[in-house]
Amino acid sequence: CGEDGRKRIAILGCTGSIGTQALDVCRQHADKLQIVALTAHSRVTELVAAAREFNVKRVAVTDERRDGDPALQDLPDGCACAFGAQAAVDLAVSDDVDCVLVSIVGAAGLAASAAILQAGKQLALANKESLVVGGDLLMPMAQPGQLLPVDSEHSAIFQCYLGERADQAHAIWLTCSGGPFYGYSRDQLEKVTVADALAHPTWNMGAKITIDSATLMNKGLERIEACHLFGVDMDFVRVLIQRQSKIHSMVEYEDGSVIAHLGASDMRIPIQYAFSYPDRWSTPAPRVDFRTLGSLDFGEPDTGAFRCLHLAEIAGRTGGTLPCVLNAANEVAVAAFLDGTCSFTDIDRIVESCMDDHDVQPVQSLEQLADIDRWARRRAAEACAARS
Numbered sequence: 037c038g039e040d041g042r043k044r045i046a047i048l049g050c051t052g053s054i055g056t057q058a059l060d061v062c063r064q065h066a067d068k069l070q071i072v073a074l075t076a077h078s079r080v081t082e083l084v085a086a087a088r089e090f091n092v093k094r095v096a097v098t099d100e101r102r103d104g105d106p107a108l109q110d111l112p113d114g115c116a117c118a119f120g121a122q123a124a125v126d127l128a129v130s131d132d133v134d135c136v137l138v139s140i141v142g143a144a145g146l147a148a149s150a151a152i153l154q155a156g157k158q159l160a161l162a163n164k165e166s167l168v169v170g171g172d173l174l175m176p177m178a179q180p181g182q183l184l185p186v187d188s189e190h191s192a193i194f195q196c197y198l199g200e201r202a203d204q205a206h207a208i209w210l211t212c213s214g215g216p217f218y219g220y221s222r223d224q225l226e227k228v229t230v231a232d233a234l235a236h237p238t239w240n241m242g243a244k245i246t247i248d249s250a251t252l253m254n255k256g257l258e259r260i261e262a263c264h265l266f267g268v269d270m271d272f273v274r275v276l277i278q279r280q281s282k283i284h285s286m287v288e289y290e291d292g293s294v295i296a297h298l299g300a301s302d303m304r305i306p307i308q309y310a311f312s313y314p315d316r317w318s319t320p321a322p323r324v325d326f327r328t329l330g331s332l333d334f335g336e337p338d339t340g341a342f343r344c345l346h347l348a349e350i351a352g353r354t355g356g357t358l359p360c361v362l363n364a365a366n367e368v369a370v371a372a373f374l375d376g377t378c379s380f381t382d383i384d385r386i387v388e389s390c391m392d393d394h395d396v397q398p399v400q401s402l403e404q405l406a407d408i409d410r411w412a413r414r415r416a417a418e419a420c421a422a423r424s
């Protein structure tokens with residue numbers, strides 16, 4: 037911590053959905069948290085506003101094309117600004133940082149997550165793609181208590197394990213809202229639009245994860261994420277539809293007892309817990325009144341219609357470099373769907389074709405994963421072009 041006892045925070049991706057909610061947590065707990073460094077990819081005006089509000093001394097802009105953007109002239113006096121992906125990593129591992137929130141989107145977060153762990157900083161990880169792609173490399177780097185999950189389900193599972201013996205757990209129930217297309221047949225899914233897919237029933241999130249939540253790829257990625265975080269296999273992690281998103285996940289123990297985590301559907305709660313752990317601070321969000329909640333509904337996911345969940349299962353079971361291909365192809369296909377160049381169900385077709393073409397290898401290094409990521413993106417772009 038700094039001289040005044042506050043935890044010194046860096047936020048990578050401060051302009052996104054998670055990033056801005058993290059700023060709000062820091063605003064509400066300014067006596068406990070000090071923001072010392074911020075990054076954004078391209079939204080320079082928002083970055084400058086946050087740097088001014090929190091009087092930040094260092095920022096980085098990862099999209100180098102923003103170098104020279106006139107908006108940067110309004111940075112607070114004495115605030116240093118650097119450009120490029122490496123600049124964000126350098127800023128995260130500098131001496132005056134205690135804890136880094138990685139809230140950038142996609143596999144772009146992997147190199148930063150690795151550097152943060154190796155530098156001995158606390159890593160508050162929202163970027164699930166880091167673990168999906170590079171969990172085999174990241175988990176051995178993490179000391180106990182160093183990596184704190186921000187993904188709401190994984191924060192919930194982490195809390196359901198507290199004070200328990202992990203070897204006496206029987207299963208993890210990973211909850212899923214079901215997304216906007218719960219109950220749809222494959223035929224109905226063929227026809228959904230971008231606007232339909234962006235209307236998530238319970239969470240307000242960035243565009244990429246919102247589409248992933250509609251295809252259920254998000255839940256597939258989260259299953260792989262859970263395997264890495266909690267050292268279990270795919271069979272151990274069962275997907276459970278919980279329509280209201282009020283149960284954030286559960287752990288079932290040998291004796292049949294099931295410990296669940298409940299609360300408001302508000303990401304500021306798991307973000308704050310990653311900063312406050314092992315303490316709990318006053319809530320950043322409205323509390324749930326269970327007297328007026330009504331019912332909790334459960335169901336089973338339909339992996340026949342929602343093929344992405346099935347593909348993630350194959351990738352998770354196979355392991356090695358296949359999750360890297362799954363993730364990279366999915367990033368390209370989701371961007372194509374958002375651009376209107378492929379259909380909703382093309383997303384799983386594109387991902388599957390890339391997975392089919394890949395010779396799986398054991399994960400060896402960040403460089404190897406970066407090469408395979410590039411290959412899969414090229415291959416997915418070709419598959420998109422062939423469909424449009």
Ligand code: NAD
Pocket residue numbers: 048049050051052053054055075076077078079098138139140141142144162163164165186187188239240241242243244245303
């Ligand atoms: P978002 O699109 O709203 O924000 C993304 C952030 O990443 C922005 O600050 C942007 O500047 C930055 N960014 C984009 N491309 C980048 C690149 N190539 N290099 C560096 N930075 C880049 O996304 P989000 O919804 O905030 O999600 C961020 C991460 O958190 C994702 O991995 C997502 O899966 C995870 N997550 C999000 C939620 C949620 O509620 N939004 C919940 C759980 C997990």
Ligand code: MG
Pocket residue numbers: 187188189190258
């Ligand atoms: Mg989640």
